[in-house]
Amino acid sequence: NGLLTQPRSVSGSPGRTVTISCTRSGGSIASSYVQWYQQRPGSAPTTLIYEDNQRPSGVPDRFSGSIDSSSNSAFLTVSGLKTEDEADYYCQSYDGNNVMFGGGTKLSVL
């Protein structure tokens, strides 16, 4: 079975750019689409990125997704950091049998 690994935490200053990684083991990151979800404290998750790099309507273009086959990883990049971006971020993909989530990354905006 596949596994998605994320850093437990990342941080950045307002206005800067941060990137959150999601590394797949037990399969190719390119074999299934990757989604990214944002979860603010006390709230339900919301969808930031679907199909590796697509943004739902209403999601600012400060959020972007990508994949890199060489590192077998997906990446969420948040540019122009705002204090409201402080939240937990989860990647999600599918290994052909099961849907899997990464363990989540807490983004702190210092």
Next chain:
Amino acid sequence: QVQLVQSAAEMRKPGASVKVSCKTSGYIFTNFGIAWVRQAPGQGLEWMGWIPGYESDTNYAQKFQGRVTMTTDISTSIAYLELRSLRSDDTAVYYCAREAVYGSGSDYWGQGTLVTVSS
């Protein structure tokens, strides 16, 4: 607009069952499936399974096989999650989310239902 509204919080004793509902609106129910995801206190998201809107070919995570049943009521556009033989480690917020195709990712989420299992 698309909405998923879940039932209120529940409290159960160990060994009991719970049934959580997810009332949908704003889209054609049978054109999309529903995923169920849970989150234990202070923990990450855990995928439980997916059911098509027309209720066939459900896909359950192996961890919950035999203890979970997902159903839908097309007449009311409501999805249900039933979890049996509850244990204390089933205490979590349970979310429903719209997901077009199994494994495709979710686009809209319910607000969550807290299920507390305690003697």
